[in-house]
Amino acid sequence: MTVRPALEEDLPGIEALYTAVVEDMHGAPYDAYWEMGVHPTREGLRDRCRAGNLFVAEGDSHRLVGAFVLDGEQDAGYEQVPWHVAASPDKVQVIHLLAVAPDARGLGVGRRLVEAAAHIARERGARSVRLDAIASNAPAVALYRSCGFADLGVFSLDYAEDFSCDARLMELDLAPARRLLDPASLASCGLCPRRCGANRAAGERGACGAASTLRLARAALHMWEEPPISGDAGSGTIFFSGCPLKCVYCQNHEISTGNFGIEVPPERLVEIMLELQDQGALNINLVTATHYAHLLPQALADARRRGLSIPVVYNTSGYERVEAIRELEGLVDIWLTDFKYASSRLGSELSHVPDYPQVAAAALAEMASQVERAGGQASRPDGTWTRGIIVRHLVLPGHADDSCRVLDQIWDAAGDVPVSVMNQYTPNAAMRAAGGQLSRAVTNQEYEQVLDHADDLGFTTMFWQEGGAVDESFTPPFDTTGVLVRADAGSGTLRAEKEDAS
Numbered sequence: 001m002t003v004r005p006a007l008e009e010d011l012p013g014i015e016a017l018y019t020a021v022v023e024d025m026h027g028a029p030y031d032a033y034w035e036m037g038v039h040p041t042r043e044g045l046r047d048r049c050r051a052g053n054l055f056v057a058e059g060d061s062h063r064l065v066g067a068f069v070l071d072g073e074q075d076a077g078y079e080q081v082p083w084h085v086a087a088s089p090d091k092v093q094v095i096h097l098l099a100v101a102p103d104a105r106g107l108g109v110g111r112r113l114v115e116a117a118a119h120i121a122r123e124r125g126a127r128s129v130r131l132d133a134i135a136s137n138a139p140a141v142a143l144y145r146s147c148g149f150a151d152l153g154v155f156s157l158d159y160a161e162d163f164s165c166d167a168r169l170m171e172l173d174l175a176p177a178r179r180l181l182d183p184a185s186l187a188s189c190g191l192c193p194r195r196c197g198a199n200r201a202a203g204e205r206g207a208c209g210a211a212s213t214l215r216l217a218r219a220a221l222h223m224w225e226e227p228p229i230s231g232d233a234g235s236g237t238i239f240f241s242g243c244p245l246k247c248v249y250c251q252n253h254e255i256s257t258g259n260f261g262i263e264v265p266p267e268r269l270v271e272i273m274l275e276l277q278d279q280g281a282l283n284i285n286l287v288t289a290t291h292y293a294h295l296l297p298q299a300l301a302d303a304r305r306r307g308l309s310i311p312v313v314y315n316t317s318g319y320e321r322v323e324a325i326r327e328l329e330g331l332v333d334i335w336l337t338d339f340k341y342a343s344s345r346l347g348s349e350l351s352h353v354p355d356y357p358q359v360a361a362a363a364l365a366e367m368a369s370q371v372e373r374a375g376g377q378a379s380r381p382d383g384t385w386t387r388g389i390i391v392r393h394l395v396l397p398g399h400a401d402d403s404c405r406v407l408d409q410i411w412d413a414a415g416d417v418p419v420s421v422m423n424q425y426t427p428n429a430a431m432r433a434a435g436g437q438l439s440r441a442v443t444n445q446e447y448e449q450v451l452d453h454a455d456d457l458g459f460t461t462m463f464w465q466e467g468g469a470v471d472e473s474f475t476p477p478f479d480t481t482g483v484l485v486r487a488d489a490g491s492g493t494l495r496a497e498k499e500d501a502s
């Protein structure tokens, strides 16, 4: 779905959309009391289109699925509202006539429209976005609240000479959110959804195993990501030590739980990115950087300034705070995110985080929105990507049904995004010793069940794996390759350490 300024040739379609919305709302509990020819009018829509203030959401086959107006016109009565943001009138943008086609409800169109409006308002230099919703229109009020709008209360507004109505006045503060990725936030770390509050600045380790110093396990070309990421040249992977999740079956347990790696200064991260580019990497692939995300804005800015020109891939477990993902907007080109479980029970038993499904869905929705806002997926002539999103799911033995529910949740959160369904589960020593379902590989039957379900849902871009389910080539050796400055490699001043951070 794309949100874009309306064109004059869209006007008949926009009028048809509003007509359908008005007819659908008439008499419903969420009736906004709009009437075609009165509010909105054909002339009003045309004028707002010509002024660049009318926007549409375009779905599959260029179908218009939503629209809104964004301008600086504060309706009569707005002056009585005790707005939270003290902004001069020229720093206020107002959303009017936000509508979703009746047959496109439940697809996240409303949220996309609101997010797009906030984005446009920011670009216009506004400090706040304001709106009014008929007080009885509970779905609209809930949507705005969930998008971060403050609810200023109910006021009587005169919508026309002979029509007053109770309306809920709402406002979105566009000031940059608290800087979660500010390095100062390490004094009480809440970088990941665990929000364990460790004072990493003072050397305390969080549940992820990380303290204040950056620790890396490997930096090398990697050939086994999805084809648009690895291509023929390879992806420039940088493996960060530690992990907020510590899944019991982790195939990278040496670094996730063992915290294997070398401490390096942040400047070294910049050098590594440039070295990987020099080696021909198609992109910089930051593998599980969640707990070091506070270093990324500066490191990426420095790397870009020093000539980094390839895309940045953020390769994550999916267990991310939406606020962190928002602060990475514009820095990350390709989101390579897991969606591991649909079941809270599995999240709890296997990764110690019962809120995994809800957290991953919210983070995924934000990632997908960012790609849309940036203009959608983009590729080089050879088919490798420069912008996009891939949602990965590792099928676990004995849990194919949950995998199908995961696909349902991906569809609900982000629609028809590219998905990568993997069968490479390899039982680690602990899982082999424990016995049970997770001590074996995924069967062909289980894998087929999940792939069939992805097909049934209608995902149009899907990656899958062929051959044996267990293949150790997917797991590179964690030997600190590429982490040290070559001249220092044998000096003994920097050592690879394996430590138990649990």
Ligand code: SF4
Pocket (backbone or CB within 6 Å): 189, 190, 191, 192, 193, 194, 195, 196, 197, 198, 200, 205, 206, 207, 208, 209, 210, 244, 290, 291
């Ligand atoms: S990143 Fe680590 S220290 Fe910070 S909240 Fe998450 S687990 Fe805790």
